[in-house]
Amino acid sequence: MVASKETISAVEQTTSKYKYGFSTKLDVEKAPKGLNEDIIKFISSKKNEPNWLLEWRLNAYYQWLKMKEPSWAKVNYPKINFQDIHYYAAPKVKKKLNSLDEVDPELLKTYEKLGIPLNEQKMLSGVAVDAVFDSVSVATTFREKLAKEGVIFCPISEAVQSHPELVKKYLGSVVPVTDNYYSALNSAVFTDGSFVFIPKNVKCPMELSTYFRINEQNTGQFERTLIIVEDAGYVSYLEGCTAPQRDENQLHAAVVELVALEDASIKYSTVQNWYPGDENGKGGIYNFVTKRGKCLGDRSKISWTQVETGSSVTWKYPSCILMGDNSVGEFYSVAITNNFQQADTGTKMIHIGKGTKSTIISKGISAGKSQNTYRGQVQIQKTAKNSRNFTQCDSLLIGDNCSAHTIPYINQNISNAKVEHEATTSKISEEQLFYCKQRGLDDETATSLIVNGFCKEVMKELPMEFAVEAQKLIGISLEGSVG
Amino acid sequence: MSILNIKNIHLSIEDKSILKGVSLNVNPGEVHAIMGPNGSGKSTLSYILSGKEGYELSSGNIYFDNKDLLELSANERSNQGLFLAFQYPVELPGVSSMNFLREAVNVRRKFLGKKELNHLEFVKEARRLASSMFIKDEMLKRSVNVGFSGGEKKRFEILQMMLLEPKLAILDETDSGLDVDALKIVSNGVNNYKGKDNAVIVITHYQRLLDYIVPDYVHILADGVIKKSGGPELAKIIEKNGYAGIVDAA
Numbered sequence: 001m002v003a004s005k006e007t008i009s010a011v012e013q014t015t016s017k018y019k020y021g022f023s024t025k026l027d028v029e030k031a032p033k034g035l036n037e038d039i040i041k042f043i044s045s046k047k048n049e050p051n052w053l054l055e056w057r058l059n060a061y062y063q064w065l066k067m068k069e070p071s072w073a074k075v076n077y078p079k080i081n082f083q084d085i086h087y088y089a090a091p092k093v094k095k096k097l098n099s100l101d102e103v104d105p106e107l108l109k110t111y112e113k114l115g116i117p118l119n120e121q122k123m124l125s126g127v128a129v130d131a132v133f134d135s136v137s138v139a140t141t142f143r144e145k146l147a148k149e150g151v152i153f154c155p156i157s158e159a160v161q162s163h164p165e166l167v168k169k170y171l172g173s174v175v176p177v178t179d180n181y182y183s184a185l186n187s188a189v190f191t192d193g194s195f196v197f198i199p200k201n202v203k204c205p206m207e208l209s210t211y212f213r214i215n216e217q218n219t220g221q222f223e224r225t226l227i228i229v230e231d232a233g234y235v236s237y238l239e240g241c242t243a244p245q246r247d248e249n250q251l252h253a254a255v256v257e258l259v260a261l262e263d264a265s266i267k268y269s270t271v272q273n274w275y276p277g278d279e280n281g282k283g284g285i286y287n288f289v290t291k292r293g294k295c296l297g298d299r300s301k302i303s304w305t306q307v308e309t310g311s312s313v314t315w316k317y318p319s320c321i322l323m324g325d326n327s328v329g330e331f332y333s334v335a336i337t338n339n340f341q342q343a344d345t346g347t348k349m350i351h352i353g354k355g356t357k358s359t360i361i362s363k364g365i366s367a368g369k370s371q372n373t374y375r376g377q378v379q380i381q382k383t384a385k386n387s388r389n390f391t392q393c394d395s396l397l398i399g400d401n402c403s404a405h406t407i408p409y410i411n412q413n414i415s416n417a418k419v420e421h422e423a424t425t426s427k428i429s430e431e432q433l434f435y436c437k438q439r440g441l442d443d444e445t446a447t448s449l450i451v452n453g454f455c456k457e458v459m460k461e462l463p464m465e466f467a468v469e470a471q472k473l474i475g476i477s478l479e480g481s482v483g
Numbered sequence: 484m485s486i487l488n489i490k491n492i493h494l495s496i497e498d499k500s501i502l503k504g505v506s507l508n509v510n511p512g513e514v515h516a517i518m519g520p521n522g523s524g525k526s527t528l529s530y531i532l533s534g535k536e537g538y539e540l541s542s543g544n545i546y547f548d549n550k551d552l553l554e555l556s557a558n559e560r561s562n563q564g565l566f567l568a569f570q571y572p573v574e575l576p577g578v579s580s581m582n583f584l585r586e587a588v589n590v591r592r593k594f595l596g597k598k599e600l601n602h603l604e605f606v607k608e609a610r611r612l613a614s615s616m617f618i619k620d621e622m623l624k625r626s627v628n629v630g631f632s633g634g635e636k637k638r639f640e641i642l643q644m645m646l647l648e649p650k651l652a653i654l655d656e657t658d659s660g661l662d663v664d665a666l667k668i669v670s671n672g673v674n675n676y677k678g679k680d681n682a683v684i685v686i687t688h689y690q691r692l693l694d695y696i697v698p699d700y701v702h703i704l705a706d707g708v709i710k711k712s713g714g715p716e717l718a719k720i721i722e723k724n725g726y727a728g729i730v731d732a733a
Contacts, residue, residue: 432574450575
């Protein structure tokens with residue numbers, strides 16, 4: 001039977017909701033499914049790693065075997081079979097790439113389709129990109145220009161070779177191998193990710209950005225990012241992520257570590273748009289990520305901004321350990337869940353140094369039958385005299401079948417510190433929608449406008465180039481949630 | 484050819500009969516005033532016309548610009564050129580007034596087949612009209628209706644009307660909460676807008692506004708029907724004697 005016009009357009013509409021749902025056909029080298037010592041040795045030898053790193057991985061693997069999957073988060077998903085995943089997948093390359101011209105044109109096309117041209121002439125001015133495809137980094141732009149300033153921006157697998165002393169010193173120094181189940185797993189099998197080093201007194205002259213793409217089926221993505229900023233340095237870093245639309249769930253378990261020395265400042269922004277699953281909750285990425293920054297030096301600052309719209313299950317708490325005196329931690333978050341998505345996200349602010357300050361602004365938006373939980377911890381240790389925290393958690397509900405939860409943990413061990421927590425829950429009112437519609441806006445434009453207004457405090461923290469994209473993304477994520 | 488033709492409409496809300504057969508014809512170039520005591524269904528009429536959910540007719544027809552109005556959704560009615568100045572304008576936290584205006588204007592322009600205005604063109608036009616309504620730039624940077632005074636809200640409604648250039652503007656109690664100066668500004672805005680191709684419906688409780696926006700017709704809505712229609716002099720009689728005489732006489 002020939003599909004009617006209506007059917008075709010209905011299918012088109014459904015699939016166009018997630019416009020990154022295509023996959024790319026490429027020659028791929030994959031490790032066999034499953035996880036054991038041999039696989040880890042295989043990954044390590046593929047990357048030509050020094051022995052200390054192989055030992056480090058194997059140790060992580062042994063630790064992981066002894067650990068249990070965490071179950072405290074407010075999310076439900078079937079048990080993951082860790083032996084049914086490929087831990088390594090890489091587009092086949094014949095030789096080492098010397099320039100972008102040698103990158104497989106299929107890959108370049110894929111990134112162009114995603115709106116990320118890797119051709120330097122075509123790039124947004126002032127943004128350098130590292131593109132990670134499945135398990136490997138395929139291209140890093142603007143490296144020479146950055147090198148002139150002493151900035152290192154390269155795949156972490158390369159940094160292991162070219163700057164082993166830096167990697168050895170800082171890898172696992174913020175997120176210890178045994179921090180949690182997924183960080184241990186990542187430590188054992190991580191395949192690539194970005195490495196950034198900003199030397200003393202250097203303000204990185206452009207935004208750095210990594211673009212993650214899961215392409216292969218039944219493949220987990222385990223990237224590892226390490227950013228080190230020396231005294232009085234500054235960097236703004238952005239990561240984006242997408243995946244094809246597939247019926248089965250895929251696992252993404254990344255670890256990101258940030259280190260800020262004296263007077264250093266790191267701004268880390270995420271626009272997370274992994275495939276969220278379809279409107280019946282089928283498929284989607286499990287996004288189990290550990291992100292943490294250490295403000296080691298006095299007056300250092302780490303700021304996390306995240307716009308989370310994708311993934312079927314999100315488990316993610318970008319955190320700051322405020323060790324240096326007068327150091328500053330910030331967390332700005334927009335988390336949107338629709339259909340059957342589940343998000344349990346928030347932050348931890350650990351105040352250790354004197355006069356440390358942290359700010360948490362979290363905006364959760366739930367639609368459809370989704371669940372959206374903010375989980376945050378503010379810990380003021382005895383040494384953290386005159387510390388301050390301000391937390392604001394706002395939840396917005398769209399429709400009657402979703403839910404929002406706010407779970408703050410506050411541990412204050414001294415009296416001369418100030419911790420403030422504010423929380424609100426509201427619904428998009430019929431009156432607001434009607435007002436917008438009377439001015440000619442359709443349901444979706446109206447909802448997007450109201451939701452973007454609700455998120456404004458967070459959106460203004462995003463780098464300019466990405467704010468517009470993120471705004472559009474909010475609209476797309478909520479399609480079909482009203483009317 | 485009329486802009487709006489309301490034919491014998493009935494509406495009940497939760498079994499309570501609110502409108503019991505209202506008819507009204509509005510031609511281009513006309514200003515109609517609808518007056519009536521509190522609770523007579525004046526605002527209900529504005530919600531029916533603008534397509535608010537929960538205000539569906541039990542019987543009757545409405546034609547707007549020769550189209551069946553009841554077939555159109557609220558935003559389509561707006562696109563077609565029906566504008567409602569709200570009695571209680573709604574706050575949109577975080578949505579900048581300038582952006583909101585631009586979104587609305589470009590949707591309307593797109594519908595009319597005109598090209599969308601770029602940011603600079605739009606800001607220039609918005610500022611020009613805003614200054615005629617004594618709205619400062621600073622106010623346009625604030626969130627829609629958030630922290631606006633009563634008068635500011637009403638002036639902002641009229642600014643939206645001017646920018647959207649509707650065929651039919653319905654002003655729902657736009658005079659409530661206005662002092663004399665604001666009343667003059669708002670009325671000036673409406674008087675400058677009205678012309679031979681568009682029409683205005685002024686819903687008001689008091690005659691005061693009609694000193695500034697002079698209607699061609701005055702209708703008294705009470706007990707769910709139009710009890711009496713006449714010229715501007717009818718509003719003066721109400722001013723003097725109140726509604727009691729008219730409502731009782733019927």
